[in-house]
Amino acid sequence: MKKLYEQLPGRICTWYAQNRRELPWRGTRDPYLVWVSEIMLQQTRVEAVKPYYTRFTEELPDVEALAACPEDRLLKLWEGLGYYSRVRHMQEAARLLVQEQAPEGKAALPDDPAALRRLPGIGSYTAGAIASIAYQIRVPAVDGNVLRILARLQADERDVRKASVKHEAESRLQEALQSCSAPGDFNQGMMDLGAGVCLPKVQPLCEACPLADLCEAHRQEKETSFPVRSKAKDRRIEQRTILLIRDGDRVVLTRRPAKGLLAGLYEFPNLPGFKSRQEVLQTAEAMDLQPLYIRELDRAKHLFSHVEWQMCGYEIRIAGFTSAGTRAAAPWFLAEIEQMEKEYPIPSAYKAYAKYLQ
Ligand code: SF4
Structure with missing residues (x-):
């Protein structure tokens, strides 16, 4: 040897x-x-x-x-x-x-x-x-x-x-x-x-x-x-509903928590599980937005090392905010799409939905 x-x-x-x-x-x-x-x-x-x-x-x-x-x-x-x-x-x-x-x-x-x-x-x-x-x-x-x-x-x-x-x-x-x-x-x-x-x-x-x-x-x-390899653990499946909320040339973004998966990165608002149109519209209204139009987007998936995200998505056009007062306190914000592409780090897990902004 x-x-x-x-x-x-x-x-x-x-x-x-x-x-x-x-x-x-x-x-x-x-x-x-x-x-x-x-x-x-x-x-x-x-x-x-x-x-x-x-x-x-x-x-x-x-x-x-x-x-x-x-x-x-x-x-x-x-x-x-x-x-x-x-x-x-x-x-x-x-x-x-x-x-x-x-x-x-x-x-x-x-x-x-x-x-x-x-x-x-x-x-x-x-x-x-x-x-x-x-x-x-x-x-x-x-x-x-x-x-x-x-x-x-x-x-x-x-x-x-x-x-x-x-x-x-x-x-x-x-x-x-x-x-x-x-x-x-x-x-x-x-x-x-x-x-x-x-x-x-x-x-x-x-x-x-x-x-x-x-x-x-x-x-x-x-x-x-060769090599002989033990079977890797199966990935945990997580289902999410991605909300592409737009107001003209702007899109709603949130920031992920400072710890955990994709820590500190920016993302489109999303909800656990697969949601219906009605549930999504209710969420938009609860965010103090005025939805004008909603359309369902293609499903997508993204593999992380231990997790698989299965995603459905909706594009929601909004007229604006129902009250200016809540905007400052909201955990989300509207970013210019051009500015988002240049400045905000967005995980590639969202690539399948970011393409709808182009
Ligand atoms: S080391 Fe790899 S490439 Fe080289 S002979 Fe062996 S199996 Fe073939």
């Missing part, structure tokens, strides 16, 4: 030198830029990340800029990427770094993986990626891609979701990397191999793989039987 791990760094670094993907964040050793790219890549495909990465790092080019960014702007820059807690944790970490280091100079991410892991939102994978790519520290970055490759190489029957499987992979790779002169290239090579050759869920491209002669799953012609 040890022999297999010993051979990985040399094989992967050689392959990576000839096959690396050219990506906007490749070629940099700026730990801040590596950090941003790694957090974005945890949730979205490479192609989708590219424009987000460029926009985010142009506006927030370093730790100080991230620490100082107003919350609404930060969430707007992240809009569409989902998992907003990740960017909040990044800002929390940036603020800690500025607090600790700014009096002595520019704030920077530490090179020690253990110190990186103490920052909010940085786990062993991200710490390994930052330390190895930016600082050339000999530490692995083990994510689902790497676990899949290792499971196939060893035809490993163990459940890849188990923490013990990941810990073992980390410690074996840690040992194997001690003689590697380019640990950052090794980790990026494993990422590229997982993304382009040892593909998830489908038949991998073993004929292009630099590890094919070492691979037990390939020898057994059972590549897609």
Whole structure:
């Protein structure tokens, strides 16, 4: 077994030198830029990340800029990427770094993986990626891609979701990397191999793989039987009725609570369950609005990691407010549609309804 791990760094670094993907964040050793790219890549495909990465790092080019960014702007820059807690944790970490280091100079991410892991939102994978790519520290970055490759190489029957499987992979790779002169290239090579050759869920491209002669799953012609994965918990279903309430060029928005799912983001008013036209009209009236017209919109659904939203929606045109007095106290407000698109971070769960505003 040890022999297999010993051979990985040399094989992967050689392959990576000839096959690396050219990506906007490749070629940099700026730990801040590596950090941003790694957090974005945890949730979205490479192609989708590219424009987000460029926009985010142009506006927030370093730790100080991230620490100082107003919350609404930060969430707007992240809009569409989902998992907003990740960017909040990044800002929390940036603020800690500025607090600790700014009096002595520019704030920077530490090179020690253990110190990186103490920052909010940085786990062993991200710490390994930052330390190895930016600082050339000999530490692995083990994510689902790497676990899949290792499971196939060893035809490993163990459940890849188990923490013990990941810990073992980390410690074996840690040992194997001690003689590697380019640990950052090794980790990026494993990422590229997982993304382009040892593909998830489908038949991998073993004929292009630099590890094919070492691979037990390939020898057994059972590549897609690995990794073995326990069944994920079913998502909880939530039904909601979305209210697209409009007054000319304006639309009613509310803000979500500061904690929990999609914390602090803006959204269209919504009600639990599927409501009838009559119930929706009653709600609009209770909001002190004068509905002129109502139409039912298409149903939609959105998947979060643990919850599935099933949505129905209504567009309601309003004449205005029945009394000016209650408006200031209302938990909702009318926003210009153009302003909403530019300034208010709206979760992509509402995309299916935001399109009716265009
Ligand atoms: S030989 Fe095939 S299954 Fe094995 S690691 Fe390479 S691509 Fe994956």
